[in-house]
Amino acid sequence: MSAGAQAPGSTQVHGGRIVAKRLAANGVSKLFTLSGGHLFSIYDGCREEGIDLVDVRHEQAAAFAAEGWAKATRTPGVCALTAGPGVTNGMSAMASALMNSSPMVVLGGRAPAMRWGQGSLQEIDHVPFVAPVTKLARTAGATADIAGLVDEALAAALEAPGGPAFVDFPLDQVFMEGEAPDEGAATLPDPASLPAAPDVAEAAEQLRSAERPAIMAGTGLYWGHGEVALRRLCEELRIPVFLNGLARGCVPADHECFFSRARGTALKGADVALVIGVPMDFRLGFGGSFGDDTQIVVIGSAEPGKPHPRQPAAELYGGIAATLDALREEAAGGPDRSGWLSSLREAENEKRAAERDDLADSRSPLHPMRVYAELQKVIDRDTIVIGDGGDFVSYAGRVMETYEPGCWMDPGPYGCLGSGPGYAIAAAVARPDRRTLLLLGDGAFGFSGLEFDTMVRHGLPVVAVMGNNGIWALEKHPMEFLYGYSVAAELQPELRYDRVVEDLGGHGELVRQPDELAPALERAFASGKPALVNVLTDPDVAYPRKANLA
Ligand SMILES: Cc1ncc(C[n+]2csc(CCOP(=O)(O)OP(=O)(O)O)c2C)c(N)n1
Numbered sequence: 001m002s003a004g005a006q007a008p009g010s011t012q013v014h015g016g017r018i019v020a021k022r023l024a025a026n027g028v029s030k031l032f033t034l035s036g037g038h039l040f041s042i043y044d045g046c047r048e049e050g051i052d053l054v055d056v057r058h059e060q061a062a063a064f065a066a067e068g069w070a071k072a073t074r075t076p077g078v079c080a081l082t083a084g085p086g087v088t089n090g091m092s093a094m095a096s097a098l099m100n101s102s103p104m105v106v107l108g109g110r111a112p113a114m115r116w117g118q119g120s121l122q123e124i125d126h127v128p129f130v131a132p133v134t135k136l137a138r139t140a141g142a143t144a145d146i147a148g149l150v151d152e153a154l155a156a157a158l159e160a161p162g163g164p165a166f167v168d169f170p171l172d173q174v175f176m177e178g179e180a181p182d183e184g185a186a187t188l189p190d191p192a193s194l195p196a197a198p199d200v201a202e203a204a205e206q207l208r209s210a211e212r213p214a215i216m217a218g219t220g221l222y223w224g225h226g227e228v229a230l231r232r233l234c235e236e237l238r239i240p241v242f243l244n245g246l247a248r249g250c251v252p253a254d255h256e257c258f259f260s261r262a263r264g265t266a267l268k269g270a271d272v273a274l275v276i277g278v279p280m281d282f283r284l285g286f287g288g289s290f291g292d293d294t295q296i297v298v299i300g301s302a303e304p305g306k307p308h309p310r311q312p313a314a315e316l317y318g319g320i321a322a323t324l325d326a327l328r329e330e331a332a333g334g335p336d337r338s339g340w341l342s343s344l345r346e347a348e349n350e351k352r353a354a355e356r357d358d359l360a361d362s363r364s365p366l367h368p369m370r371v372y373a374e375l376q377k378v379i380d381r382d383t384i385v386i387g388d389g390g391d392f393v394s395y396a397g398r399v400m401e402t403y404e405p406g407c408w409m410d411p412g413p414y415g416c417l418g419s420g421p422g423y424a425i426a427a428a429v430a431r432p433d434r435r436t437l438l439l440l441g442d443g444a445f446g447f448s449g450l451e452f453d454t455m456v457r458h459g460l461p462v463v464a465v466m467g468n469n470g471i472w473a474l475e476k477h478p479m480e481f482l483y484g485y486s487v488a489a490e491l492q493p494e495l496r497y498d499r500v501v502e503d504l505g506g507h508g509e510l511v512r513q514p515d516e517l518a519p520a521l522e523r524a525f526a527s528g529k530p531a532l533v534n535v536l537t538d539p540d541v542a543y544p545r546k547a548n549l550a
C-alpha cells in the first residue's frame with residue numbers, strides 16, 4: 001500500500017513488527033529462536049520493540065526454553081522456529097508443554113502463500129501435524145490477521161489448562177506492511193483469579209469427617225497459583241501433603257505437613273485423598289497408588305478431556321486457589337489428626353534413615369546418592385534445579401529437597417530427554433537473581449549438549465552436574481532384568497564432557513572421588529561461567545524401580 005492510500009492517522013508497519021508489537025504489548029520480553037530467513041521480519045520487529053532474542057543451537061532447545069520460561073515465570077514463553085525443519089524440530093517440546101499444561105506460544109515461519117504448492121524452500125503445511133500437540137494451530141491468512149492471531153495464541157496458551165499454541169506466518173504476509181495494531185494489552189485469562197469450583201459442599205463434608213486425609217498435588221497447583229491456599233489448607237486442617245512435578249516447593253520440604261518418603265503409606269492408608277492438579281497417570285499407578293477404599297476428590301482448573309482411570313468420589317473444577325480456600329473454610333472442625341500425622345512422620349523418618357548409608361557411600365566412581373548428599377549442602381533454598389536424564393534424575397527426584405515454587409523442573413510425563421538445557425537457559429534468563437543447577441545424565445547430554453555454547457554466548461552461568469556412568473542406565477538395567485542381556489545401552493565410559501564444555505568457553509571439572517565433589521562444585525559456582533561438573537558414577541547402581549511403562 002502506498003503512503004498516499006493510508007487512512008488518516010494510520011501507521012503502516014511490516015508483519016514482523018506487528019507480531020513484536022502484540023508480544024510486547026502483552027508483556028513478552030524474550031524470544032527464543034534459531035535463525036532462518038522466514039523469521040527476519042519478526043527479528044526486525046523484536047529489535048524495534050525491545051524484545052531480546054535468545055538464539056540457540058537447535059530448535060528443540062528454543063522450544064524447550066519457551067516451555068522453561070513458562071515454568072520459571074508462570075507467564076507464556078515464546079519461541080520462533082523457521083519454516084519446515086525448524087518447526088518439526090520443536091515438536092517434542094510442544095508435546096511436552098501440552099502434557100505439562102505449560103503456556104507457550106510457538107511462532108512458525110512458513111513458505112510464501114503466493115507460491116503455495118509450487119515447492120518453495122522448506123514448504124510444508126505445519127498445521128495438520130502440530131494440531132494434535134497444541135491447543136491452537138493456525139496460519140495467518142493475511143497481514144491484517146497477524147495482530148489478532150498473536151493475541152489469540154497467547155490467550156489459548158493461558159486458558160486453563162494451559163498449553164502450547166502455534167501460529168505460522170507465510171513469508172509474504174509477514175514481510176508485507178499492514179496497519180500498526182493497538183498498543184494496549186489484550187484481556188488474557190488469569191489462572192490465579194479463576195472462581196472456585198461450584199458445589200464444594202459435598203466434598204468439604206467428606207474432607208471434614210476424614211480421619212486420615214492426604215493431599216497429592218502436582219503441576220496444575222503451580223499453574224493455578226495455589227501454593228498459599230494449599231499451605232493454609234494443610235496447616236489448618238492438619239493434612240499431610242505430597243507433591244510432584246511443578247508443585248514441588250509449593251509447600252516447602254521442611255514444612256511440618258510436608259512428606260515424601262511416606263507417600264505409599266499415606267496414599268494407601270488415606271480415607272479421603274485430595275488429588276490436586278495432577279492426572280492419575282502412571283505416576284499415581286493409574287489410581288492404584290491410593291487404597292481400595294480411599295475416597296478420591298479430584299481438584300483441577302478445568303474438566304479433563306478424558307475419563308479418570310479410577311472413579312473419583314467428587315470432582316471440583318474451577319480456580320484451584322479459590323477452590324482450596326472454599327474447602328478449607330467449609331471443611332474446618334474435623335477430628336483430631338495428630339495421630340495420623342505422627343505415624344506418617346515416623347514412617348518418613350524410618351525411610352530417610354534407611355537412605356543414610358547410600359548418601360554417605362564412599363565408593364569411587366560415586367554412588368549417585370552421594371552426589372546428591374554433597375549437592376544438597378551447597379545449594380540455596382531458591383536454587384532452580386532442573387533434571388534431564390534417567391536414573392541419575394530419578395535419584396534426584398527422590399532425595400533433592402525443594403523449598404519454593406518453580407524451583408524444580410523435570411520433563412514431566414512426556415519424559416523427553418534433552419529438555420534440560422533449554423529449561424536451564426530460560427531459567428537463567430528469567431531469574432538472574434537465582435542460581436540455576438542442571439542435573440544431567442551422560443546420555444541426556446547428547447541431545448542438547450551444544451547449548452552450553454548458547455549459555456556462554458548469552459552469559460548464563462548455569463552449573464550442570466553430570467552423573468556420568470557411561471551407560472543409558474534407566475534402559476540398560478531393566479533390559480538386563482527382562483532379557484538377561486542388554487543392547488543399545490552403552491556409551492563411552494569416562495567421556496570428558498567437561499572438556500567439551502571448556503572448549504565451548506565454559507568451566508569444566510572432573511570428579512572421581514566423593515571428597516573432590518564439594519570443592520569442584522564451589523569452583524563451578526564461583527567461575528561465573530556455564531559449568532559442567534562431570535562426576536563419574538557407578539554403572540552398577542540400578543535405581544530400585546517399579547515398572548512404569550504401562
Ligand atoms: C528423547 C528420548 N529418547 C529416549 C528416551 C528413553 N530413555 C529414558 S531414560 C534413558 C536413559 C538416560 O540415560 P542417562 O541420561 O545417561 O541417565 P542414566 O539413566 O544413565 O542415569 C533413555 C534412553 C527418552 N525418555 N527420551
Ligand SMILES: [Mg+2]
Nearest residue numbers: 442443471473
Ligand atoms: Mg548414563
